[in-house]
Amino acid sequence: MIPVSHCLILAAILFSLGVLGVFVRRNVIVIFMCIEMMLNAVNLSFIAFARQNNILDGQVLVLFVMTVAAAEAAIGLAIILALFRKNKTLNVDEINLLKW
Amino acid sequence: MELVVPIFYIMAIGALVSGVMVVVQKNPVISALFLITLMLCLACIYLLLSAEFIAVIQVIVYAGAIMVLFLFVIMLLNLEKESAPLVKGRFQKLAGLVLVLLLVGVLAMTVITTGKQGAAAQTTVDVDTAVSNTVSIGRLLFSRFLLPFEITSVILLIAIIGVILIGKKKI
Numbered sequence: 001m002i003p004v005s006h007c008l009i010l011a012a013i014l015f016s017l018g019v020l021g022v023f024v025r026r027n028v029i030v031i032f033m034c035i036e037m038m039l040n041a042v043n044l045s046f047i048a049f050a051r052q053n054n055i056l057d058g059q060v061l062v063l064f065v066m067t068v069a070a071a072e073a074a075i076g077l078a079i080i081l082a083l084f085r086k087n088k089t090l091n092v093d094e095i096n097l098l099k100w
Numbered sequence: 101m102e103l104v105v106p107i108f109y110i111m112a113i114g115a116l117v118s119g120v121m122v123v124v125q126k127n128p129v130i131s132a133l134f135l136i137t138l139m140l141c142l143a144c145i146y147l148l149l150s151a152e153f154i155a156v157i158q159v160i161v162y163a164g165a166i167m168v169l170f171l172f173v174i175m176l177l178n179l180e181k182e183s184a185p186l187v188k189g190r191f192q193k194l195a196g197l198v199l200v201l202l203l204v205g206v207l208a209m210t211v212i213t214t215g216k217q218g219a220a221a222q223t224t225v226d227v228d229t230a231v232s233n234t235v236s237i238g239r240l241l242f243s244r245f246l247l248p249f250e251i252t253s254v255i256l257l258i259a260i261i262g263v264i265l266i267g268k269k270k271i
Contacts (some may be wrong), residue, residue: 002108005211010112012207014119016200021123023196029128033135037119040142051149059151060240066161067252071259073166077173078266084177
């Protein structure tokens, strides 16, 4: 039996790595991948708790998270394509049309 | 049965290494490939946590569909030269690192306190071992989670329509 706290620590480190990537990287596609990594870390903690409490609700919730992640990836990548067609750049520092 | 814990640690180390590589690598294609190995390692961990259905879905949907979409977009954009992979200022890098370390501290505190409380809470048993994991999840999806399940289908439909609209030549 895997201790649930180790799963949670792994999930916490993966989530923090994702946050670090969003802070430090400037390529919008890599930032998007880091967001996917954060979603994966949250899924891991859901499944660890589902295992600990012997309830399947966590696994069903992971299913919904994956659906939303798929929809988000599709729309986000479409937006990135449209942005690149217009601005010819992927650097988020140069994509500042909505910046105050 | 004793193999479960060592395999978990191997997969955890694999996931951590590939997570670091996703952030560190300059080339987005290599980042995406490391993200795929991260997802495969997580799928193995899901298997060890007796979530077989989620593990398979992880491989098919995440490592398969979503990452192919990412690689396809990277290929479509044809990124020869990576301009400015990291943020420019030293201050920004340092601030990001400090904020992330703060987040790690908060998460670690939460994990430690939850571990103390969670040891006593192992009471509820909802899992029927006679039927497989997939059957139980299917039953839950069509009984207790029926409305959210239907709403996800609407979300996917909206996503399809939105992608077609955004992807058109002229916006």
